[in-house]
Amino acid sequence: MFEKSQLPPERFLLDNKTLDLIYYVSFIVLVVNALIISYVLLKKLSDKFQRIRRDEVKENVQEFLSDWIIRFEGSKEPKTLNALQEFPICNSLKKKIYQEVLYEEIFQFNQVLLGFEKQTLKDLYLLLSFDRLLTKKLKSRKWYVLVSSVNQLISIEDHNTSDISGLINHPNQQVRLSALKAKIAFSENPFPFLARLKYPLSEWEIFEVIKTIKLKDLKNFDDIHLLINHDEPSLQVLGINLARIFQLLYLKIDVKKLLDHADLKVRRSMIEFITECGNGDHVVYLKKIFEEQLEPQQKVILNYIQEYGCDEDIPFLEYVIKNYNPALKIWAIKVLYHMNQNSKIHFNYLLSSDSKDRRKITQHLIDNQW
Amino acid sequence: MVSSLLHSLVYFLQYGVLPYCIFTLTGYALMTIRSVKVLKKHKEANINIDYKTLNQSPFLPSISIIAPAYNEGVTIVENIRSLLSLGYNNLKIIVVNDGSKDDTLEKAIKFYNLEVAEYYFKYRLPCNNIRAVYKSRNKAFKNLIVVDKANGGKADALNAGLNISYSDYFACVDVDCLIEPNAFENMILPVLNNPKEVVAVGGIVWLNNDSVIKHGHMIKLQVPGSFLPTVQLLEYFRAFLLGRTAWGSINGLMLISGAFGIFHREYVIKVGGYNKKTVGEDMELVMRLHKYMLSNKIPYQVAYVPHPFCWTEAPESLKILSRQRNRWARGTAECLLLHKDMLFNPKYGVIGMISYPYWLIAEWMGPFIEGLGLLFTLIMIVMGMINWHVFAIMSFFIFSISVFFSISAILVQEIYIGKYSNPKDLMKMFLTAIAEPFIYHPMTVYWAIKGNYDLFFKKTHSWGEMTRTGFNKSVVK
Numbered sequence: 001m002f003e004k005s006q007l008p009p010e011r012f013l014l015d016n017k018t019l020d021l022i023y024y025v026s027f028i029v030l031v032v033n034a035l036i037i038s039y040v041l042l043k044k045l046s047d048k049f050q051r052i053r054r055d056e057v058k059e060n061v062q063e064f065l066s067d068w069i070i071r072f073e074g075s076k077e078p079k080t081l082n083a084l085q086e087f088p089i090c091n092s093l094k095k096k097i098y099q100e101v102l103y104e105e106i107f108q109f110n111q112v113l114l115g116f117e118k119q120t121l122k123d124l125y126l127l128l129s130f131d132r133l134l135t136k137k138l139k140s141r142k143w144y145v146l147v148s149s150v151n152q153l154i155s156i157e158d159h160n161t162s163d164i165s166g167l168i169n170h171p172n173q174q175v176r177l178s179a180l181k182a183k184i185a186f187s188e189n190p191f192p193f194l195a196r197l198k199y200p201l202s203e204w205e206i207f208e209v210i211k212t213i214k215l216k217d218l219k220n221f222d223d224i225h226l227l228i229n230h231d232e233p234s235l236q237v238l239g240i241n242l243a244r245i246f247q248l249l250y251l252k253i254d255v256k257k258l259l260d261h262a263d264l265k266v267r268r269s270m271i272e273f274i275t276e277c278g279n280g281d282h283v284v285y286l287k288k289i290f291e292e293q294l295e296p297q298q299k300v301i302l303n304y305i306q307e308y309g310c311d312e313d314i315p316f317l318e319y320v321i322k323n324y325n326p327a328l329k330i331w332a333i334k335v336l337y338h339m340n341q342n343s344k345i346h347f348n349y350l351l352s353s354d355s356k357d358r359r360k361i362t363q364h365l366i367d368n369q370w
Numbered sequence: 371m372v373s374s375l376l377h378s379l380v381y382f383l384q385y386g387v388l389p390y391c392i393f394t395l396t397g398y399a400l401m402t403i404r405s406v407k408v409l410k411k412h413k414e415a416n417i418n419i420d421y422k423t424l425n426q427s428p429f430l431p432s433i434s435i436i437a438p439a440y441n442e443g444v445t446i447v448e449n450i451r452s453l454l455s456l457g458y459n460n461l462k463i464i465v466v467n468d469g470s471k472d473d474t475l476e477k478a479i480k481f482y483n484l485e486v487a488e489y490y491f492k493y494r495l496p497c498n499n500i501r502a503v504y505k506s507r508n509k510a511f512k513n514l515i516v517v518d519k520a521n522g523g524k525a526d527a528l529n530a531g532l533n534i535s536y537s538d539y540f541a542c543v544d545v546d547c548l549i550e551p552n553a554f555e556n557m558i559l560p561v562l563n564n565p566k567e568v569v570a571v572g573g574i575v576w577l578n579n580d581s582v583i584k585h586g587h588m589i590k591l592q593v594p595g596s597f598l599p600t601v602q603l604l605e606y607f608r609a610f611l612l613g614r615t616a617w618g619s620i621n622g623l624m625l626i627s628g629a630f631g632i633f634h635r636e637y638v639i640k641v642g643g644y645n646k647k648t649v650g651e652d653m654e655l656v657m658r659l660h661k662y663m664l665s666n667k668i669p670y671q672v673a674y675v676p677h678p679f680c681w682t683e684a685p686e687s688l689k690i691l692s693r694q695r696n697r698w699a700r701g702t703a704e705c706l707l708l709h710k711d712m713l714f715n716p717k718y719g720v721i722g723m724i725s726y727p728y729w730l731i732a733e734w735m736g737p738f739i740e741g742l743g744l745l746f747t748l749i750m751i752v753m754g755m756i757n758w759h760v761f762a763i764m765s766f767f768i769f770s771i772s773v774f775f776s777i778s779a780i781l782v783q784e785i786y787i788g789k790y791s792n793p794k795d796l797m798k799m800f801l802t803a804i805a806e807p808f809i810y811h812p813m814t815v816y817w818a819i820k821g822n823y824d825l826f827f828k829k830t831h832s833w834g835e836m837t838r839t840g841f842n843k844s845v846v847k
Contacts, residue, residue, distance in 0.1 A: 019759070019760060019763050022763055022764070022767050023763045023766065023767075025767065026763070026766045026767040026769075026770040026771070027766075027770075029770040029771060029774050030766075030770040030773075032774065033770065033773050033774055033777050036777050036778070036780075036781050037777060037800050039781075040780065040781055040784050040796055040800075041793055041796060041797065043784070044784070044793045044796060045793060048793075142414075143414070144414035144415070173563070174415060174419075200565065202562060202563045202564070202565065203427075203429040203562045203563075204424070204427070204429070204559065204562035204563050206429070207424070207427040207428070207429055207562075211423060211426075241428075295636070325492075325494075326490060326491055326492045326494070326536070327536045329490070330490055330536065360488060360490050361490040363488035363490075364487075364488050364489055364490035366488070367487035367488045367489065367505065368487060368489065368505065
């Protein structure tokens with residue numbers, strides 16, 4: 001047996017010194033394990049008690065907020081600190097936990113309130129100097145604090161608290177997006193500064209921007225051309241989608257240029273735009289470029305033909321049904337079914353055609369209409 | 371003579387085993403550090419995302435869930451109900467009955483009022499004969515498609531589903547899995563947010579044994595009552611939280627669980643769909659996608675969302691667990707062999723230079739090295755040549771380190787995911803972590819070696835049957 005003293009040091013990597021070291025390392029790791037276990041269990045218990053305490057405070061705060069709104073309902077009385085002292089919660093508001101919960105609850109309540117009640121709540125927010133707290137939070141180095149603060153700024157419609165322009169080009173995507181939404185929410189004409197963005201927008205960001213613009217009662221779209229004619233494709237996609245959603249039929253757009261755009265998403269958005277807001281002028285051209293498109297673009301071209309196509313386009317649809325992949329075949333047969341009366345007759349003809357493939361595909365549409 | 375031979379073996383092994391230990395432990399440590407960073411970022415990011423409005427986005431890609439079902443008669447109705455209740459706006463559910471011998475199809479037909487529909491498709495991917503495609507007469511189930519086909523295994527069923535699907539993305543889901551209602555909104559975010567082609571997105575799969583499930587929804591999550599599923603949950607913590615989170619962050623993910631993941635349909639068809647000849651079809655597909663995108667120099671991402679969206683039932687008997695582990699070991703070996711040209715091939719970037727070598731050394735070779743160590747120790751004990759002092763210190767070291775990684779995984783779960791609210795659950799996990807190295811780990815080593823033996827010497831390629839107890843076991847009616 002190898003005894004401690006008998007280890008042949010020249011042949012054995014683990015000499016007594018190393019073994020001692022391994023022993024101490026193992027012991028330390030074991031202690032760390034015990035500390036982690038203790039920490040997790042204590043944290044669990046402490047979280048549980050904190051949650052219970054917070055729930056109690058939340059209940060009191062919610063009651064106070066309701067009373068506050070009812071107290072000033074229909075009244076022009078100024079909201080002062082004296083008025084605040086009428087409420088039993090006043091003394092508790094000196095405690096940090098009450099302030100934190102009240103701050104959060106104001107934003108929660110704010111989401112469901114409108115008009116006068118919303119203003120009463122905002123007055124309380126200003127009375128308690130929460131705007132200063134928000135300004136402080138807007139200088140945080142933690143990006144997620146910045147995001148939630150900007151969102152709170154939008155929610156409370158606090159235009160004056162802080163200039164968030166600096167956050168528009170923040171390295172973190174979510175901060176940028178929140179700042180962008182705030183800037184749009186507070187701006188009369190968001191297009192010039194959107195056109196000055198220094199980074200491309202992702203599809204998610206485009207959706208969020210569109211959603212924010214839709215919430216605004218925007219009247220002036222004159223500057224939307226700054227986006228549609230931009231060099232950055234994602235901003236062009238944003239501009240075209242906005243033009244489609246707001247049905248800006250009067251816009252002078254170089255349709256052909258955008259239909260030939262190198263970016264697939266710009267092309268797709270443009271076809272969608274002319275399908276919803278255009279006329280049938282582009283059927284011939286779209287059929288010509290059909291071949292070189294990818295499947296998503298080809299589908300929107302087929303949608304365009306469904307909207308504006310005529311009997312002359314039936315052979316083209318026949319060609320797609322014969323030569324393209326199953327997904328496009330189904331799409332083309334759907335167009336045939338919906339385009340006009342004659343195309344529907346042709347659809348019925350295919351239903352009894354000699355070709356099994358065509359019979360199957362027409363039957364597919366009938367069986368899968370919903 | 372024997373003594374001198376064993377001395378020489380010790381001398382030889384220490385130069386192989388010690389660097390191996392250092393390599394794997396460093397790997398685990400780096401992955402843990404990386405995962406903590408990624409999970410922290412993910413948790414912070416999630417606070418501010420409104421997934422409800424995200425679901426209204428016109429940019430949402432369409433997704434088909436492909437759920438292969440084989441002999442799932444006991445649970446099929448409940449499982450389909452659970453899939454139908456998912457909130458994603460642009461979703462189709464394709465259940466593929468892979469020639470079940472029980473009443474899986476009949477039950478689905480009866481409950482969901484299905485009828486044979488004319489459904490146009492092409493066999494773009496090879497799969498066994500598709501006998502019929504069913505759709506429901508009830509408009510409430512308009513997104514449900516049930517495919518009946520001849521038995522061909524999971525990969526074959528997934529290929530059949532892919533032939534039927536026309537969506538932008540598809541999700542492979544085990545039909546018995548429970549999916550969180552907002553899973554797909556979360557999983558699709560990397561697709562909407564990434565300028566590169568996102569060819570696949572993986573998510574965390576966890577275990578729901580003994581949890582309370584009602585009408586296909588998780589009501590109360592708890593740690594399983596018995597040792598075997600609990601120790602597997604611990605393994606899942608380590609694999610999904612510490613391992614895959616780290617790999618996903620460097621685009622080095624080689625495996626997206628077959629139980630839950632979403633894939634770009636057209637790219638999967640381009641690479642030939644699922645490979646029917648391997649039992650590790652999930653890993654093999656991801657490797658092939660990496661290979662295709664890298665070979666064609668298409669900027670891409672295999673993304674990973676470190677959040678549990680899918681709950682599955684862990685085997686509760688040793689027999690079924692051993693079969694599962696045997697299959698995983700065979701799957702790993704098959705995939706590594708099939709794509710051996712990727713090893714240390716700079717053309718394949720992170721995959722070729724980091725992920726593949728790591729899988730080969732730590733995942734595939736690991737059980738052999740551990741097995742050899744155990745065998746060698748036994749021989750030494752039997753021959754009375756063991757140095758108990760060295761043995762005790764090394765065992766203590768291995769024990770404390772392995773417990774450390776398990777406990778770290780529990781800690782990370784608690785801080786960044788926090789799914790288990792009861793302190794008793796955590797205590798149970800800690801005790802399991804302490805017992806695992808003695809009771810469970812040697813078994814997994816044996817199963818992995820046996821899996822490789824079966825693959826290379828018995829040429830076994832089948833899946834074996836999995837008996838499900840289903841949600842019903844834990845359902846509160």
